[in-house]
Amino acid sequence: MENNTCFHCGDDCGHHPIEFQDKHFCCNGCKTVFEIFNENDLTCYYDLENSPGAVPKEIEGKYDFLIQENIIEKLTEFRDETIEIATLYIPHIHCSSCIWILENLNKLNPNITDSQVNFGKKTVRVTYKHDTTNLKSVVLLLSSIGYEPYISLDDFNSGKKQINRALIYKLGVAGFGFGNIMFLSFPEYFEVNEFWLDQYKFFFRWLMFALSLPIVFYSAQDYFISALKGLRAKILNIDVPIALGITVLFVRSTIEISLNIGSGFFDSLAGLIFFLLTGKFFQQKTYEFLSFERDYKSYFPIAVTKIDKEGHEDTIQVYDIEKGDRILIRNEELIPIDGILINGKAKIDYSFVTGESQTVTKQSGDKLFAGGKQTNGVIEMEALKSVEQSYLTQLWSNDVFNKNKEEGFTNITNTISKYFTISILTISLIATVFWLFVDSSKAMNVFTAVLIIACPCAIALSAPFTFGNMLRIFGKQKFYVKNASVIEKLAQINTVIFDKTGTITSNKQSNAEYDGELLSEAENLVLKNSLRGSNHPLSRTLYSILKENNIITLDAFEEHIGKGIEVKHDALNMKIGSSSFVGNPNKSAILNTTVHVSTNNVYKGKFTFYNSYRKGVSKLFNKLKKHYDLVILSGDNEGERENLTKLLPAKTKLIFNQKPEDKLDFIKYHQTEGAKVLMIGDGLNDAGALAQSDVGIALSEDVNVFSPACDAILDASKFKQLFSFISASKSAIKIIKWSFVLSFFYNTIGLYFAITGQLEPVVAAILMPLSSISIVIFTTIATNILGKRLE
Amino acid sequence: MSVIYILLSISILVAIIFFIAFIVAVRSGQFDDSYTPSVRMLFEDELVKEKPKTTNKTNKTN
Known part of the structure; x- marks a missing residue:
């Protein structure tokens, strides 16, 4: 094992690891967690996986x-006199050690009677005696061992969630009936006119009838409902011919067995519904640990600390904050409302909102906007608005967030089913009329046979299996798509809009360029060493960019908050910081972030920071430009325009200074002009645009932590593959079209039997599963080939 | 009464029992989380190994 990594969390320990029991730890937090586990005989935690832990965070008062x-x-799902049960979401759950330690919580706190982890959802369900312990101490315990739960305003509103298991029940009923009916119908296929069989066939047939009742009236009810809805809206969706086929199958089979004409088609009927439901089930690929419906509530805290006039601290619910209230925001806490800073040094990280990770320093009297995270000690602020009226949260009152994107979208299956239904009805009517003249006794038989055999089981299965498999393949490539229709819409895109900050720029590193009088070697040395001592984010960034230098001891070092640093070494007196602080003689209106340098009160020059773009941005844009209109929609100023025009293809439109509503309106306008818009963004300020666009993809550095409501979540490391994902979606549509061709081929064979009046139950029983299964095989193989190409 | 009725009703009955077992399993949430139980199953040994140790520990702390 590498000696210099932390035994608990696996981080680099640096030069001075903390040693405890011959083990290295990167910080006291990790050591404390180890001590807790060690004392309670829970070190098994470290045997299951290497360094599974997380550094516990400072949570005092939180x-x-x-x-x-x-x-x-x-927050609790159950409570009575003695017991409470709460399910807590813990983002850190990632390995078997996590499951083990969390399910052994009772060893750390005997008042916890039971804890159960759901790994997929990253939740732990804790049962505890609330007369001897309480929710707060459970949460504190979890936080102290590095498993801090994530509690947000969303938990407060949602209440108890119900899991919908209807589809599994329906599938179970259909499968049960299908299997039994198959067994019961087999004898008649193989032993025609056998004596004993003749004797008992009525019993067999009525048993099949009984078994088919729950299938038709329970398992298949969604198809009837959807078909009726479609007809009422004057749309011939795919469920219309399916419902028609099911009805005809059931009615004809019942008549056949009542009048003792034949054995009916109960096996085909049950098989059809079973296959259709399997397709539906397969299409439902859900990522339990992701949420596509998040809004600001998932990020806002439930309660904040209010300071009343006498100076007492009091926790109040976020919704109860009124204008004029004084609020205390601790380190690492989110600002839930717009307000004015009163006390303390505010260093706000607005990365939730804009994607920009550079913190902003604010002084007393400055305005603070909701959504920022304080990163520098405690501050006090005065609320200017209530939560719902804040600048950021107001965005959610826009109509887009109440609209269902699925509405008004005709998927590929329904597009084809219109023509399909009409032609089937025409064929059946022509065939019936023909037989009425030739042999009228067969007319009714032919009419129903056409409707039965043409039941578009294979067509209805093509899309679910193709898209279902694509969802899984994309998921493996860290492109998490909400549902099947998103893939379909992605294939129709003609305009791609990007957010800038955090989307095409990476918020991990930036570049800086020096502009001004050349610095001497001694000056460089002092500069580097003074940056080393400063904790300001710009200093840290600049320090990591500059070349390695010797370490020297500075004679004097003073940091002026919000202005810069002043250092002394030998004869050098250096000032590093804002333009006015170093005494820059020529004030210019430069929009970029800059750090200025002066030596002995002589202005030297400035470092200008540029965004660093993600790897492969330029390549991706060049691939995209052949097929799509490209737009950059940025909330920032125009400082980066020059860089962007150099980097991106000439026809890319660059639009700056866009407010969240402007982004939304821009997309809306282009949609009315016929554009199919793909929006790629990352922050909460893109939430409106993501909701308005045809497909909204949220780019995320860490998929577990953050993403606004969207149609798909793309892991940032896969950003350069975006074009391949879009082309794969297009290929998926092609696969579906080919499988339509395949199923038409089966339908033609079936129609031959039906029109000529030779449709025996056994033919239907073979043809229907055969067509369905071959479609499933075809789409699965084709999509897997597609997936191989993606890798 | 022919034996076929008895045999058939037995076979249907067995199928129904399995069907009910399936419904009960779904209702109790067995299909909601398909991953954690597979990991949890492997912990059982370690828990047994640890039990005597734990009791020692509580004695010490008391």
């Missing part, structure tokens, strides 16, 4: 709100 009755009420 969870004080968890003792309030009304908040506990909302």
Whole structure:
């Protein structure tokens, strides 16, 4: 094992690891967690996986709100006199060690009677005695061992969730009936006119009838409902011919067995519904650990600390904040409302909102916007608005967020089913009329046979299996798509719109360029060493960019918050910081972030920071430009325009200074002009645009932590593959079209039997599963080949 | 009464029992999480190994 990595969390320990029991730790937090586990005989945690832990965070006072009755009420799913049960979301759950330690919580706190992990959802369901312990101490315990739960305003509103298992029940009923009916119908296929069989065939047939009842009236009910809805809206969707086929199958079979004409088509009927439901089930690929429906509520805290006039601290619910309230924001806490900074040094990280990770320093009297995260100690602020009226949260009152994107979208199957239904009805009518003249006794038989055999089982299965498999393939490539129709819409895109900050730029590194008088070697040395001592994010960035230098001891070092640093070494007196601080003689209106340098009060020059773009951005744009209109929609100023025009293909439109609403309106306008828009963004300020666009993809550095409501989540490391994902979606549509051709081929064979009046139950029983299964095989193989090419 | 009725009703009955077992399993949430139980199953040994140790520990702390 590498000696210099932390035994608990696996991070680099640096030059001075903390040693404890011959083990290295990167920080005291990790050591403390190890001590807790060691004392309670839980070191098995480290045997299951190497360094599975997380550094526990400073949480003092953060969870004080968890003792309030009304908040506990909302967060627990069950409570009585002695016991409470709460399900907590813990993003850090990632390995078997996590499961093990979390399911052994009772060893750390004997009042916890049971804890159960759901690995897929990253939740732990804790049962504890609330007379001897409480929710707050459970949460504190979890945080102290590095498993801090994520509690947001969303948990407060949602209440108890119900899982919808209807489809599994329906599939179970259909499968049960299908299997039994198959067994019961086999004898008649193989032993025609056998004595005993003749004797008992009525019993067999009525048993099949009984078994088919729950299938038709329970399992298949969605098809009837959907077909009726479609007809009422004057749309011939795919469920119309399916419902028609099911009805005809059931009615004709019942008549046949009542009048003792034949054995009926109960096996085909049950098989049809079973296959259709399997397709539906397969299409439902869900990523339990992701949420595509998040809004600001998932990021906002439930409660904040309010300071009343006498200076008492009090936790209040976020919704109860009124204009004029004084609020305390601790380190690492999110600002839930717009307000004015009163006390303290604010260093706000707005990366939730804009994707820009550079912190912004604010001074007393400055305006603070909701959504920022304080990163530098405690601040006090005064609320200017209530939560719903804040600049950021107002965006959610826009109509787009209440609209269902699925509405008004005709998927590929329904597009074809219109023509399909009409032609089937025409064929059946022509055949019936023909037989009425030739042999009228067969007319009714032919009419129903056509409707039965033409039941578009294979067509209805093509899309679900293709898209279902594509969803899985994309998921493996870290492109998490919400549902099947998103893939279909992705294939129709003709305009691609990107957000800038955090989307095409990477928020991990930036570049800096020096502009001005050349610095001497001694000056460089001092500069580098003074940056080393500063904690300002710009200093840290600049420090990592500059070349390696010797370490020297500075004679004097002073940091002026919000202005810069002043250092002394030998005869050098250097000032590093803002333009006015170093005394820059020529004030210019430069929009980029800059750090200025002066030596002995002589202005030297400035470092200008440029965004660093993600690898492969230029290549991706060049691939995209042949097929799509490209737009960059940025909330930032025009400082980067020059860089972007150099980097991106000439026809890319660059639009700056866009507010969240402007982005939304821009997309809306282009949609009215016929554009099919793919929006790629990352921050909450893109949420409106993502919702308005035809397909909204959220780019995320860490898929577990953050992404606004969207149609798909793309892992940032896969950004350069975006074009391949779009082309794969297009190929998926092609696969579906080919499988339509395949199923038409089967339908033609079936129609031959039907029109000539020779449709025996056994023919239907072979043809229907055969066509369905071959479609499933074809689409699965084709999509897998597609997936191989993606890798 | 022919034996076929008895045999058939037995076979249907067995199928129904399995069907009910399936419904009960779905209802109790067995299909909601398909991953964690597969990992949890492997912990059982370690828990047994640890039990005597734990009791020692509680004695010490008391």
